[in-house]
Amino acid sequence: MHPTRLSILGVGLLGGSLGLATKARISGCKVVGYAHRASTLKTALERGAIDEGYDNPVRAVSGADLVILCTPVGLLRENLQQISHTISGDTVVTDVGSTKASIVAAAEKEHPNMRFVGSHPMAGSEKRGVEHATADLFENALCILTPTERTNPKALEKTESFWRRLGMRIEQVPPADHDRLIGDISHLPHAIAATLVDVQEGAALKLAGKGFFDTTRVAGGDGGLWRDILIDNRHNLRASLARLRQKIDELDSLLDPARTEDLRVWLDRAADRWRSIGPKS
Amino acid sequence: MHPTRLSILGVGLLGGSLGLATKARISGCKVVGYAHRASTLKTALERGAIDEGYDNPVRAVSGADLVILCTPVGLLRENLQQISHTISGDTVVTDVGSTKASIVAAAEKEHPNMRFVGSHPMAGSEKRGVEHATADLFENALCILTPTERTNPKALEKTESFWRRLGMRIEQVPPADHDRLIGDISHLPHAIAATLVDVQEGAALKLAGKGFFDTTRVAGGDGGLWRDILIDNRHNLRASLARLRQKIDELDSLLDPARTEDLRVWLDRAADRWRSIGPKS
Numbered sequence: 219m220h221p222t223r224l225s226i227l228g229v230g231l232l233g234g235s236l237g238l239a240t241k242a243r244i245s246g247c248k249v250v251g252y253a254h255r256a257s258t259l260k261t262a263l264e265r266g267a268i269d270e271g272y273d274n275p276v277r278a279v280s281g282a283d284l285v286i287l288c289t290p291v292g293l294l295r296e297n298l299q300q301i302s303h304t305i306s307g308d309t310v311v312t313d314v315g316s317t318k319a320s321i322v323a324a325a326e327k328e329h330p331n332m333r334f335v336g337s338h339p340m341a342g343s344e345k346r347g348v349e350h351a352t353a354d355l356f357e358n359a360l361c362i363l364t365p366t367e368r369t370n371p372k373a374l375e376k377t378e379s380f381w382r383r384l385g386m387r388i389e390q391v392p393p394a395d396h397d398r399l400i401g402d403i404s405h406l407p408h409a410i411a412a413t414l415v416d417v418q419e420g421a422a423l424k425l426a427g428k429g430f431f432d433t434t435r436v437a438g439g440d441g442g443l444w445r446d447i448l449i450d451n452r453h454n455l456r457a458s459l460a461r462l463r464q465k466i467d468e469l470d471s472l473l474d475p476a477r478t479e480d481l482r483v484w485l486d487r488a489a490d491r492w493r494s495i496g497p498k499s
Numbered sequence: 500m501h502p503t504r505l506s507i508l509g510v511g512l513l514g515g516s517l518g519l520a521t522k523a524r525i526s527g528c529k530v531v532g533y534a535h536r537a538s539t540l541k542t543a544l545e546r547g548a549i550d551e552g553y554d555n556p557v558r559a560v561s562g563a564d565l566v567i568l569c570t571p572v573g574l575l576r577e578n579l580q581q582i583s584h585t586i587s588g589d590t591v592v593t594d595v596g597s598t599k600a601s602i603v604a605a606a607e608k609e610h611p612n613m614r615f616v617g618s619h620p621m622a623g624s625e626k627r628g629v630e631h632a633t634a635d636l637f638e639n640a641l642c643i644l645t646p647t648e649r650t651n652p653k654a655l656e657k658t659e660s661f662w663r664r665l666g667m668r669i670e671q672v673p674p675a676d677h678d679r680l681i682g683d684i685s686h687l688p689h690a691i692a693a694t695l696v697d698v699q700e701g702a703a704l705k706l707a708g709k710g711f712f713d714t715t716r717v718a719g720g721d722g723g724l725w726r727d728i729l730i731d732n733r734h735n736l737r738a739s740l741a742r743l744r745q746k747i748d749e750l751d752s753l754l755d756p757a758r759t760e761d762l763r764v765w766l767d768r769a770a771d772r773w774r775s776i777g778p779k780s
Contacts, residue, residue, distance in 0.1 A: 340708035344773075360708060389706065403703040407695055407714040412769035413746045414688055417739070422684040425670065426776045427621035427641060429717045433688040434773055436710045441767030445759055448766075452754040458698070459751055463744065465694045470740055473733040478726055485729075486722030488693035492625075492715055495707045 219379050220244050225282035227252045227275050227297055229262040231343055232314050233288030234351030237267035239384045242353045252278035262348045276304045284380065286337075287313035292446035295324045302329050310373045312337045316400065317450040318364040318393040326368050333373035336364035336393060338400070339386060344438030357385035362400075364393040401454030406462060408444060409455060411437035500660050501525050506563035508533045508556050508578055510543040512624055513595050514569030515632030518548035520665045523634045533559035543629045557585045565661065567618075568594035573727035576605045583610050591654040593618045597681065598731040599645040599674040607649050614654035617645035617674060619681070620667060625719030638666035643681075645674040682735030687743060689725060690736060692718035 224240055226233045229251040237249045251268035252275045253259045259271035272278040279285050279301045287297050294315055305311065310333045315321055318336045325334035341359040343350060361381040365374050378388055391399065411434040418426075448455055472481040505521055507514045510532040518530045532549035533556045534540045540552035553559040560566050560582045568578050575596055586592065592615045596602055599617045606615035622640040624631060642662040646655050659669055672680065692715040699707075729736055753762040 340706070340710075342710070344770075360706065362706065391706075395702075399700070399703040399706055402699055403706050403711050404708065406698070407711055409750055410691060410695060410747070411714055412766055413743060413750055414691060415769040415772050416765070417687075417743050417746045418683055418772075419680070421676075422680040423772065423776055425621070425641065425643060425672075425680055425684050427685065429621075429623070430684050430688055431776065432713045432716050433692055435713050437766075437769045438773040439770060441763045441765075441770055444766050445763040448754060449756060449759055449762065452756075456751060456754060459747060462694060462698050463747065465698045466691070466740060466744065469690055469694055470737060473729060473737060475730060475733075478730055481730065482722045482726040484697070484722075485693055485718075485725050488696040488718045489625075489720060489722055491696050491699075491704065492719040495704055495712065 219376060220383060221247050221282075221284035221376075221380065223248045223250065223282045223284075225250045225252070225279045225285045226268065226288055227278060227285065227301075228288035228290075229253045229258060229268060229271070229348050230288065231346055231348065231350050232339075232341070232355075233286070234262055234265065234267040234348030235341075235353065235355035236286060236288065236314075236384075237262065238265070238351055238353035239356055241266060243383050243385075250278050250282060258348060265348060265351065267348055267351055275300050279305050279309070283309055284376065285309060285311045287311070287315070290443050290446050291315045291317055291321075291450055294321045295328075298325055298329055298332070298334070302332060305332070307331065307333075309333065310335065310376050312377050314339055316404065316447045318396045320450055322364055322366060322393040326366065333370045335369055335373050335377040337377060337381065338362040338364070338396065339381065340404075342439075344435055346440050354385075356381070359386055361386040361388055362396055363388060363390050364396050365390060366393065397451050398454050401451050401458050405448055405451055405455050406458040408436050408439070409448060409459070410462070411435070500657060501664060502528050502563075502565035502657075502661065504529045504531065504563045504565075506531045506533070506560045506566045507549065507569055508559060508566065508582075509569035510534045510539060510549060510552070510629050511569065512627055512629065512631050513620075513622070513636075514567070515543055515546065515548040515629030516622075516634065516636035517567060517569065517595075517665075518543065519546070519632055519634035520637055522547060524664050524666075531559050531563060539629060546629060546632065548629055548632055556581050560586050560590070564590055565657065566590060566592045568592070568596070571724050571727050572596045572598055572602075572731055575602045576609075579606055579610055579613070579615070583613060586613070588612065588614075590614065591616065591657050593658050595620055597685065597728045599677045601731055603645055603647060603674040607647065614651045616650055616654050616658040618658060618662065619643040619645070619677065620662065621685075623720075625716055627721055635666075637662070640667055642667040642669055643677055644669060644671050645677050646671060647674065678732050679735045682732050682739050686729060686732055686736050687739040689717050689720070690729060690740070691743070692716070
């Protein structure tokens with residue numbers, strides 16, 4: 219059931235952490251990595267995140283029974299195309315992208331015989347690169363799988379079992395629902411965190427405390443990676459932004475000395491909801 | 500220079516942490532606390548945050564050379580009134596409120612002979628109560644002092660020296676500028692964090708990861724305390740909200756496949772600014 223030869227395309231922070239976690243948790247699994255840059259492969263090998271490294275995705279997937287795409291969302295479709303003729307019919311292919319509808323649709327339409335399963339491990343960092351990879355990045359975090367009626371059941375089982383072995387909790391959500399809900403709970407907060415940084419004067423930034431730093435931490439993530447995600451999910455994100463604007467107007471109307479009790483109730487309701495979710499990792 | 504009898508009005512998370520920090524850092528200083536509830540005083544005494552406890556602010560400030568108001572922003576003016584006839588002419592009075600213009604104005608107008616100095620230690624937690632107090636809450640964090648031309652220089656020196664002894668960095672900012680800048684860097688993020696929680700469906704909250712939890716952590720704070728702060732600073736906060744709305748519209752216009760490079764530049768600019776501030780505690 220567990221992979222014996224895992225191929226990771228893209229050994230940055232996520233891919234590198236995946237290699238470290240696999241080697242710590244799945245004995246006997248050979249981990250093969252692809253990266254564009256030789257220096258990345260060198261660091262990944264030195265850190266023990268991969269056993270073999272290639273600067274060519276086709277060579278990196280040869281013989282693998284599980285392939286995980288960890289490249290930016292904007293490159294996933296091209297990666298599927300590149301590897302489609304090399305992998306065997308039994309090879310399971312999954313990814314770690316933050317959007318799911320477009321890649322699942324592309325896989326099913328363009329590669330109907332590929333055993334593709336959409337994955338979205340909700341783990342990451344504002345840091346970049348394999349030098350910041352950690353073996354416990356996925357522990358106790360949530361992994362969302364987005365199977366459809368066309369997903370091969372054995373491929374789904376293998377993918378789910380792999381993420382569980384890395385310590386993740388699993389939820390299954392259809393691709394379109396995933397993108398709508400994650401638009402609200404992840405892409406909207408990211409966009410707004412960046413906005414909250416952008417709106418500050420320099421004099422205000424000098425007074426930033428831990429609260430501001432935490433609130434905007436996700437905005438420290440790489441612009442290119444997030445550009446891909448926000449563009450791919452722009453229709454959902456725009457709907458989320460529209461709903462947020464309404465909530466901001468609602469809050470604005472409560473900033474009235476005659477409505478202090480309504481404001482307290484509104485703030486306490488948000489505080490109660492926040493406490494109900496608890497830290498997830 | 501350092502206080503020998505410190506009176507803390509309000510021994511919750513902040514006041515309790517202040518007591519613990521003072522006892523750890525300033526030898527020979529007696530710490531006296533006021534709290535409304537007997538159970539709070541009992542816990543504060545048991546945890547060693549105070550040496551003596553009173554359920555009456557007047558008794559708690561008797562003989563103190565430094566008084567720190569740690570009660571909610573909405574009660575500060577009343578507290579000043581209550582203690583004004585008991586403290587000596589040499590007693591220095593400061594506070595920890597998140598807004599400064601109104602309390603500084605009230606102190607100077609209503610108690611012209613009181614040696615009042617406005618303080619805003621940028622430290623705190625979404626947790627409440629003396630049971631979560633910690634001696635290192637203030638270490639390496641920023642304390643903003645808001646003296647005016649009417650502030651007694653010796654009182655300012657004593658207040659600054661006290662916060663430094665607790666490990667804080669100091670910035671001096673006029674009260675009105677403080678409220679405007681803190682409106683942007685603290686009250687706006689708080690309001691928006693609460694809005695980001697409020698806008699979520701239950702199904703999305705179930706998918707929340709560490710990113711969402713961090714982004715909205717401040718929204719876990721007590722609604723009553725934050726109601727006071729946001730209402731007191733509502734004029735600045737409304738201006739901040741208006742500027743944020745413009746930034747959101749700007750971002751919305753960048754969610755266009757024809758403008759991906761502009762979007763990346765915008766996101767990377769926010770990421771660079773975020774990295775430039777670094778964690779403050």
